[in-house]
Each structure stands twice: as C-alpha cells, then as structure tokens.
Amino acid sequence: MVAINTINLKITRDSDIMINKKISIKDIAKLTNTSITTVSFVLNGKGRISKEITKKILDVAAKNGYEPNRMAVGLRTGVSKVIGLVVETIGGPFFGAMAKVIEEEAEKEGYRIIYCSTNNNIQKGKDVIRMLSQQLVDGYIVTPMKGLEKDIQNLVANEKPVVLIDGYFPGLDIPHVLVDNHGSAFNAVDHLLKAGYKKIGLITADLDLIQLQDRTRGYKDALKINDIKEDKRLIFKLPFDTDKDKAINAIKAFIKQQKQMDAVFFTTNYLGTMGLESIRQLELNIPKDLAMISFDDNEIFNLYPPGITTIQQPTYEIAKSAIDLLLSQMSVDRHDISKIKLQIPSKLIERGSTTEKNRF
Amino acid sequence: MVAINTINLKITRDSDIMINKKISIKDIAKLTNTSITTVSFVLNGKGRISKEITKKILDVAAKNGYEPNRMAVGLRTGVSKVIGLVVETIGGPFFGAMAKVIEEEAEKEGYRIIYCSTNNNIQKGKDVIRMLSQQLVDGYIVTPMKGLEKDIQNLVANEKPVVLIDGYFPGLDIPHVLVDNHGSAFNAVDHLLKAGYKKIGLITADLDLIQLQDRTRGYKDALKINDIKEDKRLIFKLPFDTDKDKAINAIKAFIKQQKQMDAVFFTTNYLGTMGLESIRQLELNIPKDLAMISFDDNEIFNLYPPGITTIQQPTYEIAKSAIDLLLSQMSVDRHDISKIKLQIPSKLIERGSTTEKNRF
DNA sequence: TAAAAATGATAAAACGTTTTATCAAAAAAA
C-alpha cells in the first residue's frame, strides 16, 4: 500500500527540456526507501551510512538533479552563503573592476554576491544595510561613508563579518583595505613640483569622505614640505550633485579664473575626465598651459594625448585583499581580523601631462 | 508562572550600538501577550485584529527593530524577492550602467539583485543558472549566449520569469530587449559610405554571439545595398581570449596589411578602444588615413580627438525595459510577456572620425 | 558466553514564517 505521490516526474518534452517540479530530500528518501535523515547525512557526508545506501541515494539525487533549497538551509543553519557588497555605485570603472574580482573570489568559496549601491546617500546606505541584515547575508563589504558608523558598528557588535573598502572610519577598529590616499596624493603633487610646476591647483568633490580628505591633506603636505604657501584660491570643491555639463562649466570657470595656475590635481577619476573635457573645451595645451594628474587610472588617461599622469589604484589587490579578509573571518576558524587595516600602495603612472616644465 | 525567556534585550552600550539578538515574531507575541498568528496578521495587514492590539504589536515591533527573517519568509512563501542578474562581466561601462539602472528600479519594488558574471563561458553560465535556481531568486535577467538555450528554457518551463538582455535566442519565444543590432550596424556603415569611404573594414570578436552576427550582417547588407563587393580580407575576427597587448598588435597588423582600407567599423566597445590604441600607435590620422566607427558610446570616444563616431546603445532604456518587463511578469497579475521582443533604437553619434572624405 | 562497544539507521525537534481552519464571544437578525 504505497501512497501514490507523484513527485518530480522528469518529463522529457521537446529534446530535453524538463519540468523539474523541484525534488526535495523527502522525495529522495521516499524513492530510496530510506529516511530524511539518512539522505541528509549522505548528501552532507556527515553520519555513517553504508556504502550501498550511500550510492543509491547519490544516484537518485544526481539523476533527479536535486538541489538543496537554500532558503531551508539558510533558515536551519543561519548561513546564507551570500555576501553583501555595498558600494557607492556599481557603474564606473573602479567599483566595477572590484566587483568583478570580489565575485570571482567569493564564488570559489561557494558564496554569491548581492550588491547594492548607495549613490553616496546616507539614508540609502542605512536602508541597504538594514535590508541585508535580515538574515540575508553572512558578511559585508562596504564602502563607508560618514553617517554610517553606527550601522556598521551594529553589524560588528552582532558578530557579522565586515570589511570596509576604499575608505574607513577614523578612530574605529573596523578592518578595512584601501590605497594610501595621503601618500599617493603627496607623491603626485611632489612629482608635479619636482617637474617644475609651482602653482598647483586642487579639484576635489564636496563630499564628506575620508578618502578625499586624506588626498587633500596629501596635497597640502606636499606643498608644505616644499615650502610652498598654500593658496586657498587654488582649491576648488565641486558640489556633489552637480550634473555633468554644469560641472564642466564650473571647472572651466575655475581654471580660467586662476591664470597663474600651471598644474592641477584631480582627486577622483570622474573629476579627472570632466577636467579633461574642460581643458579641451578651453583649448589649453597639456602640459604647456596646464599640467595635470588625476587619481584613478583609466583607459582615457592612457589614450588621450599626450597621456595623463595618474595615480593608479590597484583595484585587483584591493578587492582581493578585501574578499580574502572577509572570507577568512567567515571561515570555521573565524580569524579575528578586527584590527587589520591594509594600506595598499598605489602606483604613479607618469605620462605626458606632467612632462618636466623646462622640456618644452 | 511566566517562563523567563531572555529575549532581545536591547542593550545600550556606548552611545547607541545595540546587540540585536534578532527578535522574532514569536518574541513579539510573547511580549504583547498575543499569538504568533496575530502578530503575523498585524505585520502583514491580513486578518482582522483590533485597533488596540494592532497598535501594541506595531509599537513593540518598531521599538525592537523587528525585521522578518527573509529565509523563513522565503521558505514558507517560495518567494525570495531577489532577482538574478547574469551578465557577461559586470566590469565595463555597458553592463555596469545597466546594472545600476536595474538595481535602482528593482529596489523600488522591494527586490534585491544578486549578480553573477559568466565571462562568456558556457559552463560558468550553466553553473550560475543552476545555483540561482535553488529557490534563491524569483526571476532572471540574463545576457544569453549560445549553449544556454536549454538551461533558459528550463527556467521558463518551470515558470520562472526570464528576460534576456543584449541578445536573444533565434527561434525561441523568450522575451528579450536589445538594440537593433542589424539596423544600427547597417546605418553606421551606410554613414561611412555616404561620407565617401569606400574600403570599409570590419573588426569583430570571434565569439558565437548573435549580437555580433547581426552587426556583421548589417555591415554586409550596407555594402550590398550600396553595390560594393564584400572583401573577405577586410574582415578581421579577433580571437576571444586574446590579452590586451596581443590584441592591439593583432589589430595593428591587420590595419597595416590592408593598405587600401580607408575606414573601419568596430563591433564592440572594447574592440573600439583597443582599435583606437592601435591606430594611435601606428600614428595614423583619424579620419584622414583611417576613418572609424565603434559600437557602444563611451567617454573616450567623446574626448579623443577628433572624436570618434559611435553607435550609442541607450543603456538606460534597455535596462529599464528589461527590469520593467521582468517585474510585470512577476507581479500578481503575472502578465504574459513571453512573446515580447523589444528592439530599442540606437543613436548614431557623429563625430570627427567620420568627417566627409572630401572635406580634407 | 555475557557485557561492552561500534555500526547503521531513524524519529523528532527546530529554524521563523504564513495561512487554513477553528472557535469563542459579541452583535445582529429572527
């Protein structure tokens, strides 16, 4: 008197398109005349089950394309095998490249990536973190922004592994990995000074990000150490929400106004490309009329004549370190990485835009 | 005799960092002297519960920062509120831009994005789809590739909503949204011919993607309709896995060899930028020595003098349509969109690289 | 040969929800 229970029924339609009425561990137990426990043990290599039964179960499972229900597993074990990636914006070369690396590395350990962008909006950041913390993800990689300190500390307090990337929270012991922003900016400006440029401008974004502050400090310290007096007029902070055309016009206006300025340092990639557009529209010669350096390397900076000197952030290393750190924290041994703060060195890619001043 | 059950205990440490020993619906029931069902009803606005009890429950829930356990909800309802985004690679401007739009739109409906890249590897694609189908996602946006037909059809057969993006499966009724590849390429090549260029080369990737085939057909048809004989030697297929330096060298070799060639059409963004690099290294003048058009617009093509004419894919429209289509399919009314095939028109951005031949 | 230990298999509880079916009490209709 076997209960007739039409399970699965791998119907072969067309060539091999099959309707997989999702088979469960229970179905396998029924099909093999064993118990749920036995099937679970076999599938997870846990208990001790005889060779024959093991084989039978494995066969049936494979033949029916059994896949565990992640929700059930997640509910039972509290582990989702998903990592939350919270970045400023996924579009754009910098985070895009990192996302790729992170995904690849995570996949090797069986983790998937759920990603969210904040667009530098604090509320969005808070919302995103709250959502992810609904038992949905096992760990976080986050680009920090001012205002998210509490939220991140909460995660840490609840023993959720977190690694910050591209920034950090001053004074808080939260593991992070980022480029040496201060040093990189310092070197870049120093490089300009060594090449003979004296009046160096700074174009940055009016965002309360520690990265940008560190870069600005680097700029100022380089001037100071070279005995150059800082000139407030040479510093331009582009308001954050400015749209592209307006931004270009603002940059143009700034450049036109500062006639003595002979070089300019852009603190981010997108400022650099907009700067390039501005300089082009002003029909200024690089580096004769204006030398330039931008943070973040980019195909454009390589191609655009005469080549733009950049500070190349090693995206691969940063992303790799971050995901490695996170994974090690999530592994069985649960390394304590709370004190780990990685500074990855950047690379100054010298190109035509900073040719020595006396060379032309 | 109330059982002492230390739940939650929102401990206030530091300022407000709290240890949220994740409160559950059960805990709320206990705290409010109600039942689990009642709490669930209130939280979901379902059953009929009195004003007072509703308020009490809502208060307690809010005060304790209750968040439903997505795993439990998912297990019970079979709905994960997650969308799987399977693209070729998330790095790169095209998919990056689309991912951004998709994420934003999905978020409005309470969906999160889990993303995976295939790197144009069929096995990886199969694996990714298998993984995602472990009850983990409610719907899919996929960039199709040859070899994935069966897998995608399986999803559809199992009533999983799927929308293809940037490509399609010829002959299969799976909803998709992409640019009019054939027409766009046709127009581009026609534009070159109208501008006086006669010997137009084609540089494409040796990938079995329908998009590239359609673009190639567009190229050929444009020649045909203008009574120009197709010349096999003017077509170059770059092997897929070539690394960047080798690719540039290969393109250089091809260009150098085809001396009569006066214009060249690149079928993808990354081929276009590598082509630009090649042309620069060969010190050829654009468009005097060689005119060019590339598929996919890009900041570089706008900036690089004299400006490169491109076929701009409206990433926003494509992504928006795709996610809208998917969401409508997942909504309660479950629109049948199986027959929907959207062709989004592209835009030819004319720049200096295709100036009329008799103008210089 | 009897007691102890190892082996192989399983029942049942639990994870946190949603939802169906049920039920008592109150209100409305007869």
Add this chain to the structure above:
DNA sequence: TTTTTTTGATAAAACGTTTTATCATTTTTA
C-alpha cells in the same frame, strides 16, 4: 428569546532542511 452572523483571536500545519538523541543490530572485548 433563540438563531444567525460578524468579529477577533488563535492552534496547528507546513515550507525543506540539519542535527540531536535514540535505538536496534552487529561486532568486539572481557
């Protein structure tokens, strides 16, 4: 007043796993 209907609340089952505790059975040890 009695019957019917409505209202408000709940118990219990189910979703698909993992895991603990249990229990025969067989093997080993004493």
